[in-house]
Amino acid sequence: MAEVKEIEQFDTDEDDFDTIMAEDINFSGSIFIEKPFMIKGIVDGSIDSKSDLLIDSAAVVKADINTDRVYVRGKVEGNINANRLIYITSTGSVTGDITAGQVVLEPGSAFTGKCTMKTIA
Numbered sequence: 001m002a003e004v005k006e007i008e009q010f011d012t013d014e015d016d017f018d019t020i021m022a023e024d025i026n027f028s029g030s031i032f033i034e035k036p037f038m039i040k041g042i043v044d045g046s047i048d049s050k051s052d053l054l055i056d057s058a059a060v061v062k063a064d065i066n067t068d069r070v071y072v073r074g075k076v077e078g079n080i081n082a083n084r085l086i087y088i089t090s091t092g093s094v095t096g097d098i099t100a101g102q103v104v105l106e107p108g109s110a111f112t113g114k115c116t117m118k119t120i121a
Contacts, residue, residue, distance in 0.1 A: 005010065010045060011036075011052070012046065012054060012071060014038065016036060017036045017037060017038040017052075017054065018035035018036050018037070019033065019035065019036075019037050019038070020037075020038045020040065021037070021038065021039045021040060021041050021043070021078070022040055022041060023040040023041050023058055023059075025040075025041035025042070026041060026042040026044075027041065027042065027043050027044070027045070028043075028044045028045055029045045029061050030045050030046045030047075030048070031043065031045065031046070031047045031048070031049075031063075032048050032049075033047075033048070033049045033050070033051065033053075034050045034051060035050075035051050036039075036051050036052040036053075036054075036058060037049060037051070037052070037053050037054070038053075038054045039053070039054070039055050039056060039059045039061060039074075040056040040058055040059050041058075041059060042059070042060045042061075043059070043061045043062070044062045044063065045058075045062075045063050046063050046064050046065075047061070047063050047064075047065045047066070047067065048066045048067075049065070049067035049068065049070075050067075050068060051067070051068055051069075052067075052068065052069050052070075052071070053067045053069070053070045053071070054070075054071045054073070055066065055070065055071070055072045055073060055074045055076055056073050056074055056093070057073040057074050057091050057092075058074060059073075059074035059075070060074060060075045060077075061074065061075065061076045061077070061078065062077045062078060063076075063078045064075075064078045064079045064080075064081075064096075065078060065079070065080045065081070065082075066081045066082075067080075067081075067082050067083070067085045067107075068082065068084055069082055069083075069084050069085040069086075069087075070085070070086050070087070071087045071089070072083050072086070072087065072088045072089065072092035072093075072094060072109075073089045073091050073092050074091070074092060074093075075092070075093050076092075076093070076094045076095070076096065076104075077094075077095045078095075078096045079096040079097045079098070079099075079113075080094065080096065080097075080098045080099070080100070081083075081098075081099045081100070082098075082099070082100040082101075082102065083100075083101065084101050084102060085100055085101065085102045085103075086098050086100040086102075086103045086104070087103075087104045087106075088103075088104065088105050088106065088109040088110075088111060089106050089109060090106040090107060090108030090109055091108070091109075092109050092110070092115065093108075093109065093110035093111070094110070094111050094112070095111075095112045095113060096112075096113045097113045097114040097115075097116070098111070098113060098114075098115050098116070099115075099116040099118060100118065101117065101118055101119065102116070102117075103115055103117065
């Protein structure tokens with residue numbers, strides 16, 4: 001029987017995020033963040049994060065993402081590079097290549113691309 005590694009807990013309540021981009025915001029450009037960030041709107045560009053990133057269920061992100069951990073409930077079109085974790089929920093979809101130390105795809109999630117696993121430092 002295969003051993004299942006414990007998955008890192010990911011806080012998903014709005015209170016756990018320093019910055020929340022509302023559903024009515026449509027942003028184009030580069031985002032650089034150092035603290036937990038939640039996206040509920042539309043982003044077109046690139047995202048560089050040193051912390052947690054949550055793409056909420058109504059969000060549409062067309063961007064390459066570099067982050068520590070990302071939790072995808074919405075739609076992402078672009079490559080994701082996470083230092084530790086990429087978690088795609090049953091409502092989430094990712095079209096692009098993903099690279100992380102740990103990847104979780106819930107039943108019902110959609111992923112199209114190449115997955116590369118790396119050693120967590």
